Amino acid sequence: MPLEEYKRKRRFAETPEPPGKVEKKSQHRFVVQKHRATRLHYDFRLEMDGVLKSWAVPKGPSLDPADKRLAMQVEDHPVSYFDFEGIIPEGNYGAGTVMVWDVGTWEPLSPVPVKGKFVPATDAEAAAMLQKGDFKFRLRGKRLKGDFVLIHMKGRRPGSKGTEWLLIKKQDEYAVPGFNIEQYDTSVLTGRTMREIGGDKASAEWESDRPASRGKAKAPWLADTLAKLDREKRKKASTTKEGAAAGVKKKRKN
CATH class of the missing domain: 1.20.5 (Single alpha-helices involved in coiled-coils or other helix-helix interfaces)
Incomplete structure (x- = not known):
């Protein structure tokens, strides 16, 4: 079952996260949720095949084509998670504050250019590209726009489980050299900051709410x-x- 891992990790009597179900239809929406858990990161989710295909991006997505963001694929989430914003209580999986950082729609792009340009692809082609590990798509969000690609690194790291991908912005009119994700620090749904969502107590408690590392060491x-x-x-x-x-x-x- 697509959501089996998601449900196994959560105690729904204790967390406000939705139990959810696999939807019959997908609307090609995407959401990015800023998540202050053990470490601050961003969860990138694409609505696809009745669920939200999900990746945890430590430094967050970027509009700079020079940035190759590590994206760790995690368990599928239910579509009802799309607008989840709030606090996951201590003692639960992923405990911490969650903000809806961006929302919008997406469309798959052709595996290869057609007359020099990538054109919209079918859902079947999207599934094949995701399976192959070279997945091109276009975002139309409030903050993220333009063409992107997810590239599967296929377990090159010793001991890897094969969950490592790279999220890369393609060069187009929406590219922003030197993009700084920290310029956007409020929810696109409620206008609240992480501190306002978490409350004063939570803000003081979670010391990991700090800028992502900009170091060049890899x-x-x-x-x-x-x-x-x-x-x-x-x-x-x-x-x-x-x-x-x-x-x-x-x-x-x-």
Whole structure:
């Protein structure tokens, strides 16, 4: 069952989180929830196949294409979790404050460009791309907009469970070099800050409410993966350039 892991981890008599169910239809919505649990992170969720496919993003999503955000895939959540905002009590899984940081709609994009552009794809193609681990999509949110890709790193880290992905913004008119996620510190639903949602007591209690690290140090397995992605990108760009040059040369001969 898609929500079996979600239900197993929670005691619904103690937490305000919804038990939920698998919906028959999906509306292609997305939500980003800022979650101050043991560590501050952002939960990125896409409504798909009647559930919310979910990834925990330690540093949060970015509109800067230069940022390759680690995104750890977690259990599917029910669609009713979409607008959950509040406090998960101590002693429960994921205890802490949850804010709805962004909401909107999304659409899958074609696996390869069509006439130089990525175009809308079908739900079947989206499922295949997610399974393959190279999932392109377009967001239309209040804060996140434009084209993104989720790339599965397929367990390159020693002892990995295969849950590591990278969330990357594609270069387009919505790209923002040097994007700072901390400029947005209120809920898009209620306008409240994390402190206001959690209350004074919770705010004082959770010391992990601090800016995400901006350090450049990366674990070796992640650095290797990013280097490989950069090499593949340069190789693809070089091949495209050589092909264009050959086409121009052939045209001149004719």
